[in-house]
Amino acid sequence: NEIVSVPERGRIDVVTRSLIVKAEGTEMTKTHNWLLCPKGETLTEEIELQLPNDVIDGSARASISVLGDIMGRALKNLDGLLRMPYGCGEQNMALLAPNIYILQYLKNTQQLTPTILEKATNFLTSGYQRQLNYKHFDGAYSTFGSGEGNTWLTAFVLRSFAKAQSFIYISPENIKESKTWLSDHQYKDGCFQKLGKLFNNRMKGGVSDNVTLGAYITAAFLEMEMSVNDDVVNQSLSCLKEHIGDLSNTYTTALMAYVFTLAGDMETRDHLLQHLDKVSVKEGNLLHWTQTATDTSASLSVEISSYVLLAKLSASPTTEDLGYASSIIRWLTRQQNHYGGFSSTQD
Numbered sequence: 001n002e003i004v005s006v007p008e009r010g011r012i013d014v015v016t017r018s019l020i021v022k023a024e025g026t027e028m029t030k031t032h033n034w035l036l037c038p039k040g041e042t043l044t045e046e047i048e049l050q051l052p053n054d055v056i057d058g059s060a061r062a063s064i065s066v067l068g069d070i071m072g073r074a075l076k077n078l079d080g081l082l083r084m085p086y087g088c089g090e091q092n093m094a095l096l097a098p099n100i101y102i103l104q105y106l107k108n109t110q111q112l113t114p115t116i117l118e119k120a121t122n123f124l125t126s127g128y129q130r131q132l133n134y135k136h137f138d139g140a141y142s143t144f145g146s147g148e149g150n151t152w153l154t155a156f157v158l159r160s161f162a163k164a165q166s167f168i169y170i171s172p173e174n175i176k177e178s179k180t181w182l183s184d185h186q187y188k189d190g191c192f193q194k195l196g197k198l199f200n201n202r203m204k205g206g207v208s209d210n211v212t213l214g215a216y217i218t219a220a221f222l223e224m225e226m227s228v229n230d231d232v233v234n235q236s237l238s239c240l241k242e243h244i245g246d247l248s249n250t251y252t253t254a255l256m257a258y259v260f261t262l263a264g265d266m267e268t269r270d271h272l273l274q275h276l277d278k279v280s281v282k283e284g285n286l287l288h289w290t291q292t293a294t295d296t297s298a299s300l301s302v303e304i305s306s307y308v309l310l311a312k313l314s315a316s317p318t319t320e321d322l323g324y325a326s327s328i329i330r331w332l333t334r335q336q337n338h339y340g341g342f343s344s345t346q347d
Contacts, residue, residue, distance in 0.1 A: 024056055025054075025055075025056045025059065028052070029337075030049075031336065031337055031338045032047050032334075033333050033334045033335075033336050034330075034333070034334070035070065035330045035333040049062060070329070070333065071105060072340070073336060073338070073339070073340030074102070074336075074339065074340025074341060075106075075111070075340070076340070077339040077340050078102070078116065080339040081098055081102055081339060082098075082099055082102060082116070082119060082120055083095050083098070083099070083123065084123050084126060084127075085099075085123060085126060085127030086130070088134070088143050088144055088199070089131065089133075089134030089141055089142060089143045089144065089145065089153060090143050090153065090198060090199060090200055090203060092127055092130050092131050092134070093127075093131065093153070093157060093160060093203075094200075094203055096123075096124065096127035096128070096131065096160060096164075097156075097160050098341070099120050099124055099127070100163045100164050100167070101163075102120065103120050103121075103124075103166075103167050104163065104166070107166075117167075120167070121167050124164055124167055124168045125168050128161070128170060131157060132174070133145055135174070136149050136181075138177070138181050139154070139174075139176075139177025139178045139179075139180055140178070140181045140195075140196075141153050141154045141157045141178070142196055143197075143198065143199055147196075148195055148197075149181065149195060149196055150196025150197065150198065151182070151185060151192060151193060151195045151213060152194075152196070152198070152204050152207055152213060152216065153196065153198065154178050154181060155182060155213075155216055155217045156204070156220075157178060158175060158178045158179060158182070158220055158224075159219075159220035159223060159224075161174065161175055161178075162175060162220070162223065162224045163223075179221075182217055182232075186232060186235065186236065187239075189235075189238075189242070190214070190234075190235030190236045190237070190238045190239030190240075191210050191211070191214045191236070191239040192210065192214045192217050192236070194209075194210055194213055202299075205251075205300065205303045206251030206252075206255070206291065206300050206303055206304065208251075209252075211239075211240065211243050211249075211252055212249070212251065212252050212255060214236055214239055214240060215240055215252065215255045215259050216255065217236065218233060218236040218237065218240065218259050218263075219258060219259050219262065221233050221236070222259065222262035222263060228263045228264065233263075237259075237263055240256055240259065240260075241268065243256075244256065244268065244271065244272065247272070249291070250289050250290065250291050250292075250304055251291055251300065251303070251304050251307075253272055253276055254272075254276060254289060254304045254307035254308045254311070255307050256268075256272055257269055257272040257273050257276060257308060257311040258307045258308075258310045258311040258314065260272065261310070261311045264315075266315065269311065269315070272311075273308070273311060273312070276289065276308055282327075283331075285326075285330060286327060286330050286331040286334070287305075287324070287327035287328050287330075287331055288301055288304075288305040288328065288331040288332075289301060289304040289305050289308060290304070291304065299342070301335075302332060302335050302342050305328055305331065305332060306332065308328060309325055309328045309329065312324055312325045312328070313325055
């Protein structure tokens with residue numbers, strides 16, 4: 001007979017897994033940026049880090065980096081800024097547009113590597129093809145490609161596709177159809193018809209009425225190097241001139257200053273810039289603009305200030321203009337997040 005014996009310890013199976021242990025609570029990030037131009041001298045900046053009262057013990061950390069490029073933080077975090085477009089007609093464009101501007105910057109500063117170019121152009125091509133799903137037969141675009149075409153979204157797509165042509169193939173017919181659709185919805189006085197709705201109105205920044213919409217569309221046309229003698233552009237500029245008597249909307253004033261700079265109308269440009277200088281917010285060597293005295297929208301302030309900067313630098317800037325622009329850039333630099341980007345597409 002066989003004798004059955006029970007071992008003191010039986011056989012066991014062991015599964016080992018690695019766990020990421022994080023502190024409880026919600027992570028919060030605070031970024032502080034400075035633009036330093038030492039010119040052979042020593043410069044210092046001080047900041048006092050204030051932690052929330054309910055901070056989790058042991059979770060606080062801080063880091064500092066010194067970069068020799070004004071866009072250095074963005075370049076170090078390209079994976080956070082270069083992204084594959086997806087979603088509806090609004091979401092897709094919100095992700096596609098930054099890829100274009102990153103490529104433009106890298107190309108103009110001779111920092112564009114084959115690896116980044118390949119990755120970014122793949123994203124652009126995918127985003128371009130996807131956006132065509134939301135194109136109407138008449139050249140307009142909308143959030144889901146059905147219903148009424150959206151004037152602002154069509155202008156945004158046109159503006160972006162025109163810039164993307166430098167990197168990927170964009171059908172000239174698609175651009176022509178969108179340009180024609182916008183032209184067909186221009187009133188006799190030169191202003192444009194406001195059509196369609198957006199699910200996320202934040203993505204269009206400060207464009208809120210027919211005047212700002214007209215200025216935005218005109219900027220898109222002029223950036224595409226359409227002539228000021230073109231009937232559509234000429235009439236649009238006439239429409240905008242009819243409204244320069246009311247400068248209560250700072251966003252509109254800044255956008256129009258940029259438009260008339262592109263159009264080469266220096267008299268109107270100077271008139272607008274003089275007013276903008278009077279309503280600017282000056283803090284030491286920092287300069288920026290807000291929509292109203294009580295406005296706290298950092299995103300809108302970034303957009304307004306950026307249009308003033310573009311107006312200053314888009315027409316053979318003088319030494320004085322460069323100094324003025326430097327103060328704006330210093331303020332804009334402080335608004336960057338830890339990825340080197342800003343809070344919205346229009347920024």
